[in-house]
Amino acid sequence: MFPTRPRTGLFPHLALAAATLVLPLSAGWAQTAAPASGTSAQVAAPTPRALASITPAEIEAAVYDGTDLPAGQSALTAKVQILLDRAGISPGVVDGWRGGMSESAIMAFQRRSGLPMTGRMDHAVWDLLQGYAAAPLTMAYTITEEDATGLVDRIPSDYAEKAAMSSQGYTSVLEKLAERFHMDEKFLAKLNPGARFQPGETIHATVPAKPIRASVTRIIVDKETRRVAAYDAKGNMVADYPATVGSADTPSPHGNHVVDAVALNPTYTYNPHRNFKQGENDRVLIIPPGPNAPVGNVWIDLSEPTYGIHGTATPSQLFLNQSHGCVRLTNWDAWELAHMVKPKVTTVEFLPPGVRIADVTGISPVAAATQTAAVAAIASTRPPARGDRLPPAAPAAVAIPAAATMAEAAAATAAAVVTPEPLVITPDVPASNEPLVPEAAPALPVQEEPEYPSDAVLPESLPGQAPGSVTLYPQAGQP
Template sequence: MRISHICALLLASGPAFALTPDDITSATYDGGSLPEGQSGVTVKLQVLLDRAGVSPGVIDGYKGGMSESALRGFEEREGFPVDGTLDKDVWAALGADSAAPILTSYTVTEEDAANLTDKIPDNVAKKAKLDQLGYTRVSEKLAERFHMDEDFLRALNEGASFAPGSTLMVTDPGARLEGTADRVEIRKSDRRAVAFDAAGNMLTSYPVAIGSQETPSPEGQVEVVAVAMDPTYSYRPDTNFVADGVEEALTLPPGPNGPVGTVWIDLSKPTYGLHGTDTPAKLFENDSHGCVRFSNWDVEELAFLVSQGVSVEFVE
């Protein structure tokens, strides 16, 4: 399926990382607010939320908006007071005291290092000439696989070559959630997408980027028309807008670093969809051109929960 709507990204520099594997494995929670900045206990919380089926976005160990909104999602689903603040009851409900190890070892394979893209050009016309808009680094590919911020993954494995045969420490976010969604709410003010089953039970919740005031996301109710995995992208300046001064229509190749990432969930409102992104850490910082942007791993999970005809409601 070719995609006909660009949701632009704004780039910003990321934070520095200093945690070690020991900082994470030895971290404990004794009550009170999470530490400011980056901490081992926040890494644990993010992984536990991910395993529980409520996405914290990227796992990076930083206290912030995406993790706090995930906490609110877990509290809502499990019947706790919804305040986005960790306490001992929520910690216990996440199974923290009996959880499997938060970190695990992983050995880089030849396949991990294969089929990388040399460089992603900035210009849309140059992107259209590539065979794929793939990962450019092994560390980028593995960070997405384990739901981690790439800088955090590299800092956790300081000095690692990321070459085949090298052994890394990575987080273990658990298995992909299974189920069937009957309805999805896009909660604009919360910047979360929330899926419900046919009985009205909340299944999961994901952090998202939505449209700005100038290029807003849709209002009201639409429905899923189709799901495309690894989609190409149709650049149509006459329908949407001109990028990089390029006025000709183009088809961009598929790949995780493409404009819509690894999945496009087509909506009944023309040119709008739910899709992935190449900058998952920026979901709460960036606005889209109206589409709803997820991390690639979250929208891949959602793609298996929804099907044609599922309701998608945009709420304030």
């Protein structure tokens, strides 16, 4: 049973499950999955190859060859991750590794585009992603004195030591810049061999996507694929993020809930008398805020007591960790989502086991298969820049009889198939070598003014509480 959440006046006193405790996860969820256990004669899979180094030119020039993404780490995968981020489909960190988060992002992109959801790169995905490739993917950046401020020597694990600190800040310029550019620290270092990451030094980095500014009224949490999708009032998906979602011992809640409030840069209140005891700490401790705090730099409070959506100090480990029931995103994804939700309006749906986002949004694998023949129509105009993330529909005046005929035939075939399992059709080769995206981009339509356009309308703290602070209680009975 979860502890009750006290309330003061009209505003909730936020609580938190012990979402910050990091537990090891089975190898099957790792970014690069280990082989399944079998007989003693089974031969272990080779270790995926890591890049010794990488250059900006290699990322910019990477070209898809018609097969799946290379195993291990590659410039092509890094390029795809950057383009997915620009498309509003977060790959987590940009690290060049083909693995769980990258494949889940490709599947989310396929889901939104009406393609078969395989999680594998193909010509349709690659050609649609080219609509986001007009701007450079990498850039030069000169480190400033400000980049080197606010750092801490280390982040201890003991809560008493954490509470004695003035901040749970970044531990290095490298860590700080990696989060700013949506990159893995090791990958940023590989892009800059020999760099010392000191003020005045010019380095290379990938170009991060600009934050999405829209009004999110519906969030769907998919426990099976570990994705969190955000939708506006018209049912358009505006963003999709990878997440750590609960665990077998302390699962996330079920059903529908509402966003109660948002806190940026929250403090963390450790109370051993209410919830759990860590080590020899037997008194209430206030852990200061910062990106390396137990809930990162964002807390989105839910109407279900003790649960929320928040950031993390280890963005590259989202698919390797478990949480104690809460939903954990990268700090930058959580920050972006916090500026789009609307307290008391935005709903959060936790899907039950076996149910995925496509099942509740009307885009099932069968429906996606019938839309494969209409890819040419979907890509008849270049996908717009980050803002409207839905692939544009074909103009009404343009007649595509062949695609329409093929779509009708595919629909009839799918309807005739009787099977309890979803049907996924994946062509071995593309139907045509002709690019799906034209070289010339048409003028973009005028975008509607978002209802939540800037940081000015998002409070730095909750009403009735100290600036930047919120009390966060872990779940009862957790060690």
